[in-house]
Amino acid sequence: MHVCVLGGGVVGVTTAYFLAREGFKVTVVEQRSETGVGASFANGGQLSYSYVAPLAGPSVLSHLPAWLLSRSAPLRFHPSLDFAQWAWCAEFLRNCTRARSRQTTIELLQLGAYSRETMHQLMTDVQIDFAFRKSGKLVVYRDADEFDGARRLMEFQASFGTEQTALDATACVSAEPALASIGDKLVGGIYTPSEETGDCFLFTRELGRTAAEELGVRFLYETSLRGLRQENGKIVAALTSNGDIVADEYVVALGNGSRELLRPLGIRLPMLPLKGYSLTVPVGEGNVAPDISVTDLHHKIVYARLGQQLRIAGMVDMTPEGSREDATRIQLLKSQAESTMPEAGDYSAAQIWTGARPTTPDSKPFLGPTHLSNLWLNTGQGSLGFTLAAASSKLVVDTLCRRAPALDLAPYQLHGRNVMRDHPTTFSAVRSGE
Ligand SMILES: Cc1cc2nc3c(=O)[nH]c(=O)nc-3n(C[C@H](O)[C@H](O)[C@H](O)COP(=O)(O)OP(=O)(O)OC[C@H]3O[C@@H](n4cnc5c(N)ncnc54)[C@H](O)[C@@H]3O)c2cc1C
Structure with a gap:
């Protein structure tokens, strides 16, 4: 067959x-x-089996004005005349209710747990070198309300077998010294020892x-x-x-x-490409790069050590391909990373990448x-x-x-997910313009 x-x-x-x-x-x-x-290609490198909460959630509505107006928001949305974009957004908003977001989180947690099991079996069956590390993950918070919400989520996730610990700011810096320069800005963090990283x-x-x-x-x-x-x-x-x-x-x-x-x-x-950016920064002697995989929730930036490099990824942009704004966003990512972990690597030699997540509502x-x-x-x-x-x-x-x-x-599955069906063509489907 x-x-x-x-x-x-x-x-x-x-x-x-x-x-x-x-x-x-x-x-x-x-x-x-x-x-x-x-x-x-150069994604965030996170094998993030316990951090699978959907983008659509109850807090989205309060963030919408910033996404629309602020050039430095971690999420950017450019309205376009594309019907698919509006249909996607409408469906996305329908998924922002507490009940839907909670149900999706449960389903993604189950998928994530099964992925960890399957990946571990795969790595037993084939020996491949991809800078894999059982790095653990530390998500750090700069806002007390967000940290409270994270602790509540931690309790919810515990009922699905996820082992996590809440740390205060001092404990965050002790666990990951690369955070020292923002220690005074942190209110705490959630540490998940079982999370992993690798070069995708x-x-x-x-x-x-x-x-x-x-x-x-x-x-x-x-x-x-x-x-x-x-x-x-x-x-x-x-x-x-x-x-x-x-x-x-x-x-x-x-x-x-x-x-x-x-x-x-x-x-x-209903899928849209949601753009993101990454930097791959060489780590040399004398640098203080994180050993633990770190997520800075305030900026929505992830940091993962991949061998002698530090992968830094972030931003979620609904902007056109090749947008002129990309360079500004990459510069913003770079300056935020540099101010968060100034000694982590040689930022002047950073390799830059723009990619797009194939995202459902x-x-x-x-x-x-x-x-x-x-x-x-x-x-x-x-x-x-x-x-x-x-x-x-x-x-x-x-x-x-x-x-x-x-x-x-x-x-x-496709069916039962509010997906519209067009009128099927009966013979062949050929991409337009080719
Ligand atoms: C900035 C950023 C950070 C991310 N960080 C993480 C992370 O830390 N952890 C994580 O789990 N995920 C992360 N992701 C998401 C992850 O990278 C994607 O979900 C994943 O790579 C999607 O894989 P894929 O195989 O579906 O798509 P792709 O890797 O894009 O593969 C699809 C392939 O199909 C080919 N193709 C498309 N159309 C055609 C055609 N008509 N004919 C022939 N070939 C075609 C393309 O060339 C491509 O190679 C991140 C994404 C971004 C953008």
Whole structure:
């Protein structure tokens, strides 16, 4: 049986790996010249299984004016004439109620816990070097009300087995001396010892290499998908810039490319690319870089040590691709990081990256079947794609194998998630302009 995996990011490669282990013949289609260079490239490096709360929550409404008006807010929103953006925003706001946000948090915590288990099994089965560390995570707060809220969330999460400790400001700096220069600004932090970090690009590249060399997965690079041809309720070919690919099953793991490819098939995925930025800063002798993975909640910036580098990532921007504002935002990220951890590394040699999270309005990915019998989804992991790749991929592969998955897939499926269906085209779907 031949399975075609569409997309060679962390999600597609992990899917391909699990499929190949099941004995399938697997082909991965990727438009770039290597794996992991889309959204998976220089992300925050967090394997953040216990920090999965959705972006949509009750506090959003009070923050909206700042997002719209302040140039230095960690979240920026530029209204556009794009209908998809407004539909996404309406659905996002519907998910901001306390009840919905709480339910989604529970579902994502379950997915996160299963991802940790699956990732650990994967790391036992294949030896890959991706700067992995069981770093623990310290989320620090500068605002007393936010810290109170975090402690309440900690109690809620404890009922799901998450072990966390609340620390005062002094204890935060003792635990992570790299925070010394902002010690007087902190009100406290929440420490989660079980959290992990790693380099998502290295993970994707090395897992892909192992899958190719040891399990025979075929990677078709520089191959752009132009559409999917459907006949009689199933996909009969993937149409690419290098010809058609005929397979028995097709898994969509295209991240931000998923929506466009699926729309002509009548599947409208409410997903938007939410931009973020990262700096990769060399750490040398004499630097005081954090050993623990740190999140500075006030600025919404994460810090992860990846070998001799410090990855710093943040900002959530709904702004157009290639926006002129990007340079300003990167500069803001740099100055906020430098003032938070001035000795952490050589900021003048920072490598800069802009990426976009493939994000759904409720922050849950789309996993599992579609109305086409051999077309499967594994997309929309948003700001948690590295964290959730293992669970998402294993669940989709189990379902494709017609085996009961370890978690009920219902909360993550396309159907029943307020997703509108367009009128399906009957023959082939070809991307506009190509
Ligand atoms: C600033 C930032 C920080 C982040 N930090 C974290 C973090 O700390 N932890 C975490 O878990 N997640 C984090 N994320 C989110 C995470 O990076 C993404 O969720 C994840 O990379 C998505 O993986 P993917 O495989 O779905 O998408 P991608 O990596 O983008 O892969 C999709 C692939 O499909 C290919 N493709 C698309 N369209 C086509 C087409 N038509 N034809 C052929 N190929 C196509 C693309 O080239 C791409 O390689 C962060 C994201 C950003 C932007």
